[in-house]
Amino acid sequence: MVATLxxxxxHLICLELSHLRDFNTLFQCAIAGKIMAAPALANLYRxxxxxxxxxxxxxxxxxxxxxxxxxxxxxLIVQKWALLWRSILRSSLGKTLYTYCRYIRALDLRxxxxxxxxxRFRTYDKKFFADELAPFNIEIETPxxxxxxxxxxxxxxxxxxxxxxxxxxxxxxLQTPILEELSGEISGSALxxxxxxxxxxxxxxxxxxxALKDGTENSIHVHCPFFRKLSIYSWVGDDADQQxxxxxxxxxxxxxxxxxxISFSDLGVGTFLALNHHKASLRELRLSNLKTEAxxxxxxxxxxxxIVILHLEELHGTTDLTDLGTSENNILLEMMDWLRSCKQLxxxxxxxxRNGPAILTSVLLENSIHLxxxxxxxxxxxxxxxxxxALASQPDLQSVKLKGExxxxxxxxxxxxxxxxxxxxxxxxxxxxxxSDYFRDEHICTLASKLTRxxxxxxxxxxxxDIVWRDISRLSNLRTLSFNAMTGFTLTxxxxxxxxxxxxxxxxxxxxxNADPSSNLDEEEQRVVREAIASKVEGRFNFTLMRGNDxxxxxxxxxxxMQRPDPDQSDFEGDSD
Numbered sequence: 001m002v003a004t005l006x007x008x009x010x011h012l013i014c015l016e017l018s019h020l021r022d023f024n025t026l027f028q029c030a031i032a033g034k035i036m037a038a039p040a041l042a043n044l045y046r047x048x049x050x051x052x053x054x055x056x057x058x059x060x061x062x063x064x065x066x067x068x069x070x071x072x073x074x075x076l077i078v079q080k081w082a083l084l085w086r087s088i089l090r091s092s093l094g095k096t097l098y099t100y101c102r103y104i105r106a107l108d109l110r111x112x113x114x115x116x117x118x119x120r121f122r123t124y125d126k127k128f129f130a131d132e133l134a135p136f137n138i139e140i141e142t143p144x145x146x147x148x149x150x151x152x153x154x155x156x157x158x159x160x161x162x163x164x165x166x167x168x169x170x171x172x173x174l175q176t177p178i179l180e181e182l183s184g185e186i187s188g189s190a191l192x193x194x195x196x197x198x199x200x201x202x203x204x205x206x207x208x209x210x211a212l213k214d215g216t217e218n219s220i221h222v223h224c225p226f227f228r229k230l231s232i233y234s235w236v237g238d239d240a241d242q243q244x245x246x247x248x249x250x251x252x253x254x255x256x257x258x259x260x261x262i263s264f265s266d267l268g269v270g271t272f273l274a275l276n277h278h279k280a281s282l283r284e285l286r287l288s289n290l291k292t293e294a295x296x297x298x299x300x301x302x303x304x305x306x307i308v309i310l311h312l313e314e315l316h317g318t319t320d321l322t323d324l325g326t327s328e329n330n331i332l333l334e335m336m337d338w339l340r341s342c343k344q345l346x347x348x349x350x351x352x353x354r355n356g357p358a359i360l361t362s363v364l365l366e367n368s369i370h371l372x373x374x375x376x377x378x379x380x381x382x383x384x385x386x387x388x389x390a391l392a393s394q395p396d397l398q399s400v401k402l403k404g405e406x407x408x409x410x411x412x413x414x415x416x417x418x419x420x421x422x423x424x425x426x427x428x429x430x431x432x433x434x435x436s437d438y439f440r441d442e443h444i445c446t447l448a449s450k451l452t453r454x455x456x457x458x459x460x461x462x463x464x465x466d467i468v469w470r471d472i473s474r475l476s477n478l479r480t481l482s483f484n485a486m487t488g489f490t491l492t493x494x495x496x497x498x499x500x501x502x503x504x505x506x507x508x509x510x511x512x513x514n515a516d517p518s519s520n521l522d523e524e525e526q527r528v529v530r531e532a533i534a535s536k537v538e539g540r541f542n543f544t545l546m547r548g549n550d551x552x553x554x555x556x557x558x559x560x561x562m563q564r565p566d567p568d569q570s571d572f573e574g575d576s577d
Contacts, residue, residue: 004035011039018043023051037098045103048088053081055111078120082128085112089168092175095132101175109165109184110207116161125159136171138163166190173197180226181205188214195219202226203258209235209265213243217250227251228281229258234265241270248274260286264315269297276303286311288351295319295353299334302341309347310339317352317378336362343368352378357387364390373399380405381413381435388416392423400424403433418443422450428477431458433484438462445471454478461485466493473500482511486546488519491528494541498532501539508539514546 014036017026029040048054091100115121121128129137138160166187173179173194182198183205191211195201201224206212209232220227235244244267248256256278261267268291275282282304287294288311295314321332332355339345340362348363348371350356357379363369364387371394381388381404391400400421406413417435421427430451436443439461448454448471455477464487472481489512501508510533515521521529526543533539 007035007039010036014039014043018047021047021050041098041100042103045088045100046105048084048100048104049106049108049111051084053077053084054108055114075120075123078115078118079124081115081118082121082124085115085168086128086133089133089136089171092172093132099175101172102177104172104176105178106181107169107172107176107179107183108181109169109186110205112165112168113161113185116159116164136164136167138167162187169194183231186211188212188216192216192219196223199223200226203229203231205231207233209233209240209244209261209267210237212247213239217247221250221252225252227255230256231258231260231262231286232265234263235261236264236266238266240266241268245270245274249277251277254278254280257281258284260284262286262288264289266291268294269300272297272300275301279303280306282306284309288313289315291315292319295321296331299331299338302334302338305338305341306344307342308344310342310345311349311351312353312356313349313351314353317354319354321355322358332358335359339363340366340369345369346371347373349373349375349377351376354379357384361387361390364393370394370396372396375399375401377401377403380407381409381417382407385413385416388413388420390420392420395424396426397424398426399429400427401429401431401433402435403431404435406435406437409438414438414443418446422446425451426453427451428453429456430454431456432460433458434460436460436485439464439485441465441467444468448472448475452476456480458482459485461487463488466490466496469493469497473497476502477504479505479507480509480511482513484513486514486516487512488516489521490519491521491525494521494529495532498529498536501533501537503537505537505539508533508537509542510539511542513542513544515543517545520545 014026014029017029017040023044026040026044029036030044031037032040087096088101088104090096091098091102125137139157140160141157162185165184169184169186169190170193173182174197176198178200179198180200181203182194182201183203185207186194188211191204191206192214195216196219201220204227212232248271254277256275259275259278259282267287275285283306285301285304285307286309290298290313292314296319298312321335336359339348339359345363348360350360353359356376360374360376364371364374374391374394374397376387379387384404391397421430430447432439436459439459441464444459444461444464445468447459448457448468452474454475456479457472457475458480459482461483462485464483464485466489472478494510521543526541529543530541533541
């Protein structure tokens with residue numbers, strides 16, 4: 001008698017394989033026999049949207065489009081991609097042995113759109129829409145340009161992608177009782193219908209927010225008690241703000257936990273006031289490409305004080321709220337008051353906002369707030385010393401990302417920045433872009449010697465040499481090291497650093513960009529470095545020479561570099577007596 005494992009053990013094995021994203025082993029389990037087929041297929045289709053042939057399976061997806069593969073290999077991947085969607089659709093029609101679609105928890109119709117738009121799919125579309133899938137082959141007739149006189153112009157036909165997506169979505173959502181995530185470019189009428197049959201829906205990611213206009217909030221309110229997340233790519237229109245406000249208020253109060261706007265929108269005060277309907281539940285708020293009117297309206301969010309993660313990004317970066325004595329300055333103060341009242345705030349990102357450093361300074365200095373991550377982009381180092389000093393007031397910070405102009409910086413600006421960052425001994429991730437353009441060896445050495453827990457370090461700089469390797473070698477957990485700086489590293493210096501690496505540096509990627517041409521590593525030397533780091537820690541090495549005036553310090557058109565003030569040089573020093 002052959003011993004067999006209990007069904008629950010088989011399910012646990014397949015579940016663990018799904019956690020490991022081991023698609024190949026799960027597939028082998030599925031074809032091994034009836035006992036393994038059900039748990040293997042269930043876990044395969046629960047994570048089908050992360051399969052290597054889909055757009056979320058990024059590695060193979062990108063490789064399939066690279067020159068490393070021939071046309072035949074690329075077409076094979078597209079066929080596998082199409083076969084995955086065909087099997088899901090056929091199962092929704094009851095034409096497969098197992099009802100794959102009933103295992104699905106995330107339906108990403110964006111991936112289906114990418115497939116239908118893929119040029120290589122045209123050679124496979126007839127097979128895809130064969131037999132019972134023929135009704136989904138919806139086409140648009142496009143008149144061609146007139147031919148020769150006396151000849152009738154023929155019409156060309158192409159797929160009506162959006163109509164196909166909505167038709168396929170209609171069929172699949174009829175058979176997905178455990179669906180939790182839905183995303184794509186969906187029509188409003190379809191969305192309202194679909195949500196009424198998805199009792200476990202938690203997340204919506206929509207290309208156009210206008211899909212929410214047709215009373216979808218009523219359907220979600222009644223049929224989707226677990227709905228928590230809304231993300232839209234764009235919503236432009238005169239009624240966008242009001243309609244979004246109506247949608248948010250129509251949901252069950254204090255249920256929305258995540259709200260995101262990715263691209264352009266006309267959302268503003270109506271939306272922000274409506275978000276207060278979820279003031280006790282809203283944990284993550286991401287607002288990108290804010291227009292000036294929307295920036296002025298941000299204080300309307302003052303009741304949303306349970307926020308843990310906040311992302312604010314202005315569209316044009318021209319709004320100035322610092323004109324004292326005006327209503328704009330009152331808006332700035334109200335915004336600061338709102339953020340200081342968010343006691344659970346851990347992550348804050350401010351991009352392209354002229355008053356971003358001032359707003360963040362008030363948050364950094366609030367003793368009752370303990371930040372873990374700060375990201376600021378689109379500011380100037382000059383006149384923002386208070387912001388840099390305030391960074392040291394948040395000792396729990398684990399990630400700091402700064403990107404801003406360093407033109408006309410003084411030595412004090414650099415010292416204050418480096419001094420504050422050196423106090424953040426819990427940092428794991430430090431990324432400095434442009435603000436570090438004038439960094440020298442001593443600045444990088446100071447940071448590396450103080451911030452010994454760093455796992456990722458990105459910095460620019462000027463005239464960086466092998467001197468930095470000794471202190472960087474103290475970073476025993478470093479996994480990513482990037483120099484977007486004019487460097488003068490030698491083969492001996494780099495190999496010496498690699499020899500100091502330990503187990504905590506496994507997989508380390510070293511990128512040297514904008515290397516000084518006078519310190520070039522030839523192809524043989526680069527090969528030696530790549531072999532050394534691969535052998536030592538299974539790491540990688542990337543090397544790029546500076547081209548022309550790539551380095552920011554060499555881009556000034558008004559004066560050559562030698563005539564520009566050196567931040568290390570006193571105002572009283574010069575070439576003449």
